[in-house]
Amino acid sequence: xxxxxxxxxxxxxxxxxxxxxxxxxxxxxxxxxxxxxxxxxxxxxxxxxxxxxxxxxxxxxxxxxxxxxxxxxxxxxxxxxxxxxxxxxxxxxxxxxxxxxxxxxxxxxxxxxxxxxxxxxxxxxxxxxxxxxxxxxxxxxxxxxxxxxxxxxxxxxxxxxxxxxxxxxxxxxxxxxxxxxxxxxxxxxxxxxxxxxxxxxxxxxxxxxxxxxxxxxxxxxxxxxxxxxxxxx
Numbered sequence: 391x392x393x394x395x396x397x398x399x400x401x402x403x404x405x406x407x408x409x410x411x412x413x414x415x416x417x418x419x420x421x422x423x424x425x426x427x428x429x430x431x432x433x434x435x436x437x438x439x440x441x442x443x444x445x446x447x448x449x450x451x452x453x454x455x456x457x458x459x460x461x462x463x464x465x466x467x468x469x470x471x472x473x474x475x476x477x478x479x480x481x482x483x484x485x486x487x488x489x490x491x492x493x494x495x496x497x498x499x500x501x502x503x504x505x506x507x508x509x510x511x512x513x514x515x516x517x518x519x520x521x522x523x524x525x526x527x528x529x530x531x532x533x534x535x536x537x538x539x540x541x542x543x544x545x546x547x548x549x550x551x552x553x554x555x556x557x558x559x560x561x562x563x564x565x566x567x568x569x570x571x572x573x574x575x576x577x578x579x580x581x582x583x584x585x586x587x588x589x590x591x592x593x594x595x596x597x598x599x600x601x602x603x604x605x606x607x608x609x610x611x612x613x614x615x616x617x618x619x620x621x622x623x
Contacts, residue, residue, distance in 0.1 A: 391483065426445065428441040458480065516598050517602060562584055
């Protein structure tokens with residue numbers, strides 16, 4: 391998003407496609423005010439309503455400035471000048487990013503189901519899914535080692551054990567060059583490089599894995615039910 395301050399244009403990154411993983415890590419590392427975390431941790435509408443009443447702009451303005459400073463090319467003096475507008479800007483455009491990173495689940499993200507993405511001029515491909523006799527076969531070209539590694543990273547992300555670092559690892563494990571086998575050494579190196587990859591691509595890999603796992607579970611259930619019927623007969 392381009393904002394205009396004193397006739398000068400500045401960029402503020404408000405979309406997942408504009409924010410690199412490195413920026414996301416920096417945003418998530420900023421200590422959040424307790425009043426905001428109480429809102430973000432709410433499990434019921436009652437908890438949410440109570441927590442929202444405790445949020446005061448004056449108490450959170452320094453946090454808003456720190457977060458926006460990571461996502462903009464505007465100098466700090468501009469943020470000071472526009473301080474009176476930062477609260478509205480945060481809640482309208484930035485909060486969805488902060489909450490998505492805090493929970494490691496971006497409800498605001500619209501899945502595109504891409505087959506590949508480009509990074510530094512090279513294409514990286516999503517896990518292959520094949521159809522055999524009308525049955526879906528996720529992770530068709532993946533080894534057991536790759537699958538186990540990926541499942542461990544996915545669990546670490548969803549339980550916030552590794553969070554963004556786990557997301558970099560997950561992308562490095564499953565998004566590879568065409569025909570490239572998984573090797574741990576390359577994945578470790580690439581995970582570091584992928585910190586400069588934008589978050590939309592990381593979320594694509596994340597959701598690709600979740601959806602593929604659900605399809606795999608569905609196929610497994612069908613076979614188990616069929617086996618049970620055979621045994622009963």
